[in-house]
Amino acid sequence: MRPLQETRERWDSLFKGHSSISSLRTATTDAIHNSNGSNGSAPSPCEVGLRSVCWRLFLLFPGFKPEAWSRTIRCERAAFEELKRVHVSPFEKAADFGEGIDPLAEVAENPWEQFRKDESLRKEIFQDIERCMPENTYFRDLAIQNSLLNILFIYCKLNADVSYRQGMHEIVAIILWVVACDAISPATHAEEKDEEEGKPVADESVMIECLDHRFIEHDTFSLFQVIMRSAKAWYELGEGGSDSVKGSGRSENRNSSPIVEKSKYIHEHLLMAVDPELAEHLKALDVLPQVFLIRWIRLLFGREFPFEELLEVWDALFAEDPNLQLVDHICVAMLLRVRWQLIEADYSTALTLVLRYPSPIAPELPATFVADAIFIRDNPTFAGGKHIVIKYSKRAPTPPVQKQRVLKFSRKNSPLTSSTRFLQTGQLESIVQDVAKNMLSQGERWGVNRAVRDAVVDIKKNVQGFQHSQHQQWVAQESAREAELVRRSRELSKKLKADDVRRRELEKLLQLSIEELEKDDLSTEQRKVSIMRLNHVRECLSDGTKTVDYTPPATPLPETHPIAASVPTTPSSPVTKSPLSGPISPSSTSATHTSTPTISQPTQKQKSTPSSLPGLAPPPRPQKVPTSPPGSFVKTSFKNNSDPDFLTHRPRASLAQSSFAWMLGDDPAAKTKTAFVSASLRKSGNVNSNHGGGGSGGGSAGGPNGVEDGVKVDATWTPDVDEGFDLERLRRKR
Amino acid sequence: MANDEYDFLFKVVLIGDSGVGKSNLLSRFTRNEFNLDSKSTIGVEFATRSIQVDTKTIKAQIWDTAGQERYRAITSAYYRGAVGALLVYDISKQITYDNVTRWLKELRDHADNNIVIMLVGNKSDLRHLRAVPTEDSKNFAAENHLSFIETSALDSTNVELAFQTILTEIYRIVSSKALDGGDQHQVSQPGSSQPLHITPTAENATKDGKCC
Numbered sequence: 013m014r015p016l017q018e019t020r021e022r023w024d025s026l027f028k029g030h031s032s033i034s035s036l037r038t039a040t041t042d043a044i045h046n047s048n049g050s051n052g053s054a055p056s057p058c059e060v061g062l063r064s065v066c067w068r069l070f071l072l073f074p075g076f077k078p079e080a081w082s083r084t085i086r087c088e089r090a091a092f093e094e095l096k097r098v099h100v101s102p103f104e105k106a107a108d109f110g111e112g113i114d115p116l117a118e119v120a121e122n123p124w125e126q127f128r129k130d131e132s133l134r135k136e137i138f139q140d141i142e143r144c145m146p147e148n149t150y151f152r153d154l155a156i157q158n159s160l161l162n163i164l165f166i167y168c169k170l171n172a173d174v175s176y177r178q179g180m181h182e183i184v185a186i187i188l189w190v191v192a193c194d195a196i197s198p199a200t201h202a203e204e205k206d207e208e209e210g211k212p213v214a215d216e217s218v219m220i221e222c223l224d225h226r227f228i229e230h231d232t233f234s235l236f237q238v239i240m241r242s243a244k245a246w247y248e249l250g251e252g253g254s255d256s257v258k259g260s261g262r263s264e265n266r267n268s269s270p271i272v273e274k275s276k277y278i279h280e281h282l283l284m285a286v287d288p289e290l291a292e293h294l295k296a297l298d299v300l301p302q303v304f305l306i307r308w309i310r311l312l313f314g315r316e317f318p319f320e321e322l323l324e325v326w327d328a329l330f331a332e333d334p335n336l337q338l339v340d341h342i343c344v345a346m347l348l349r350v351r352w353q354l355i356e357a358d359y360s361t362a363l364t365l366v367l368r369y370p371s372p373i374a375p376e377l378p379a380t381f382v383a384d385a386i387f388i389r390d391n392p393t394f395a396g397g398k399h400i401v402i403k404y405s406k407r408a409p410t411p412p413v414q415k416q417r418v419l420k421f422s423r424k425n426s427p428l429t430s431s432t433r434f435l436q437t438g439q440l441e442s443i444v445q446d447v448a449k450n451m452l453s454q455g456e457r458w459g460v461n462r463a464v465r466d467a468v469v470d471i472k473k474n475v476q477g478f479q480h481s482q483h484q485q486w487v488a489q490e491s492a493r494e495a496e497l498v499r500r501s502r503e504l505s506k507k508l509k510a511d512d513v514r515r516r517e518l519e520k521l522l523q524l525s526i527e528e529l530e531k532d533d534l535s536t537e538q539r540k541v542s543i544m545r546l547n548h549v550r551e552c553l554s555d556g557t558k559t560v561d562y563t564p565p566a567t568p569l570p571e572t573h574p575i576a577a578s579v580p581t582t583p584s585s586p587v588t589k590s591p592l593s594g595p596i597s598p599s600s601t602s603a604t605h606t607s608t609p610t611i612s613q614p615t616q617k618q619k620s621t622p623s624s625l626p627g628l629a630p631p632p633r634p635q636k637v638p639t640s641p642p643g644s645f646v647k648t649s650f651k652n653n654s655d656p657d658f659l660t661h662r663p664r665a666s667l668a669q670s671s672f673a674w675m676l677g678d679d680p681a682a683k684t685k686t687a688f689v690s691a692s693l694r695k696s697g698n699v700n701s702n703h704g705g706g707g708s709g710g711g712s713a714g715g716p717n718g719v720e721d722g723v724k725v726d727a728t729w730t731p732d733v734d735e736g737f738d739l740e741r742l743r744r745k746r
Numbered sequence: 747m748a749n750d751e752y753d754f755l756f757k758v759v760l761i762g763d764s765g766v767g768k769s770n771l772l773s774r775f776t777r778n779e780f781n782l783d784s785k786s787t788i789g790v791e792f793a794t795r796s797i798q799v800d801t802k803t804i805k806a807q808i809w810d811t812a813g814q815e816r817y818r819a820i821t822s823a824y825y826r827g828a829v830g831a832l833l834v835y836d837i838s839k840q841i842t843y844d845n846v847t848r849w850l851k852e853l854r855d856h857a858d859n860n861i862v863i864m865l866v867g868n869k870s871d872l873r874h875l876r877a878v879p880t881e882d883s884k885n886f887a888a889e890n891h892l893s894f895i896e897t898s899a900l901d902s903t904n905v906e907l908a909f910q911t912i913l914t915e916i917y918r919i920v921s922s923k924a925l926d927g928g929d930q931h932q933v934s935q936p937g938s939s940q941p942l943h944i945t946p947t948a949e950n951a952t953k954d955g956k957c958c
Contacts, residue, residue: 136764136814139764139765139786140764140786143765143783143784143785143786144785144786145785146781146783146784146785177814178764178786178787178788178812178814179788181786182788249819268819269819271819272819272820300820300823302819302820302823303789303790303792303820303823303824304789304790306788306789306790306819306820307788307789307790310788310789311788315785315788360792360794360807363792364792364793364794367790367791367792
């Protein structure tokens, strides 16, 4: 509790700089953005003002004008008073009710029966209250404990479906603490009243009413109820309580509680979108999200951060999202902050890390998680997650698409090493699909999207700048920014143009391959060539810097397509194998291939522009067009790309050397998960191979690829389901 | 914790009513700490410790959960893969002992059939407040094929022994199973081990490792 004078100053500071709830909200969230000390902007109004008033403004009060609060305050307090009379008073004068009824009579309507139930509920609640915030002596006061008990008990009576669940007590305790801190201490109130007698301060009546120490319990209940409107579901059990299927963790889908569903959603949707690698890693480790999220979420992070810093998290959370949906994103932000530790962790380490979350140290106080969460909410993409990861670690996570592609490819082994045997339609199609998918995602990897986003952010900043400054200085700044924007957009369009050219060239290569492969009487050599071409396309797509310059094998092929080279193709040349599509359709030309190959040498100049390149030229080497402007797409086009993925590009290592080389072997043992008992590698194979998991999803870590910790499993790759790219569609696109 | 070597990894869960001292048993065993005013557990806690049995290193992965979490949200995640359970009650609170049968039912419903269970009467230091006679618990444990021990996390009595006993028991079952199946597995492909139930099946069970 504070003296009147200090309260008055704080009260005034709340209303000085702010004219509306939204400006107060903005000031609160802005404060966290600057909490890393880089910017000396105003501290949070919750800090310097009155936190309890801010919270009530964010969550409870109808408007910003204090005059409007009185009604709400009075209603809420009267309601609580009434609830207390109904539910709590029986315990204060237990003997009064149920007069004339035998307390031991076992009839349903015996009020004693209910009384006994309530009493055991109060006991259950009190057991937690006694253990609540043991480090804070304030909560050892019996009167305070009784307040907590009353609030929780009344809440349970009103919400019998959920009743009391462990964890609620800490939410109430924190609210009570905040409300009590802001209450005007009765002693100084009386003192100053005496001093100021005779000069009524009309302005202050609301303040004094609002912060009346006699209603701490009432006001706490009001705030608790509002928070529980969102948080109640996290304590619900779901239909059927829990799954009854023995030992099977997989059965959680049925009847699972809202908190489990929420945890899954956070893991499998939110985290998966911003950091698929991390999400997959947690999945592979079999760290179930609800195991740690249940506490993070139910307590609103109450056990994860030091008390004072937790209050700042709540400030920003309530200011930003009174419905508390942002909690999900805060969880994601927290996971991203320890991303690298998690990625490197085995099961035990990972679980320990999230269950004993390392509280961030200044300047990155926990409130920064809210800032990150807002960013992630607004940018729920890999790029958004990457931004956050880089912000704190200066390291960029692996782009998801590339990773996926590499994994997929390695599974099949390189088509280059295999011969015709490789040529099975399914595999071929999947390569083509890979290529198509990559084309779509290429924009992201080439940094185009990012550049666009940056430009948009700049524009946003400019707009904000308009609102805040009116001076010459500003004009100079803006023109500089504008110039920067113009430069960026120029760069951007240049890049887009280059990309477009490149894309078209790749498309041609693809088309060519498709046409050839569609031929019924395709020779082995032709197939090989096509496959190699496809492979080249794939490489080009995976590596944005690679020049589209496909040179067929140096060894002369026994047969090729002499006609094709001279075919006067047009951009609209038919690509279907329908005989109706014209005399120079692939099917008709393919029948005539007889002579020696016309392999283009790298030095050979190409006069044709990309758009007029023959779609059928069998030794396709047309893409290097160094002289023509649109074709000047070479590595230099990307030199100024700042995307770190670009800079770190290295020549492809052989598959056997790669970090995923283990995938080349198809070890079934490595795919099993979660051995609850397993032997370490250093022991004999005998031990290893004989202890698998028991019962619920157990598995063994034995086998050549077994890992030390029985629960660490790498081989959790699952084949991708095709995402709707097929040859037919590719053709249509064309 | 992360890169230590071990021969076996056993997951053991602590169950029992709220306030019986599960978290302190965990902290006493894994960190040799005791906290008189410990907070109530929300969700789960987790700690590991390795012990030696014979010449083998056994890493115990011990899970502690909120007492109120019976039949609750994370039940299946909690019991998943557990090979041992310490069913804890408070010797000074009759009701926590009365609820032991409910916890046994919970284990029957959610844990592996072969989970090794030990009944633990905690807070044995509260002699003057004892509400549950040792003999009662002993008889109950015998009837239900459970091992039984009384502990005090506060003064450390028997805490080490309790964990040692249950881990050893699990280890014995596991290694007997390993010997049974060892030869035939060497004959078959050594690399392609299959998930095995580590605890004996009903036919070859020789220990009182069955819960029901």
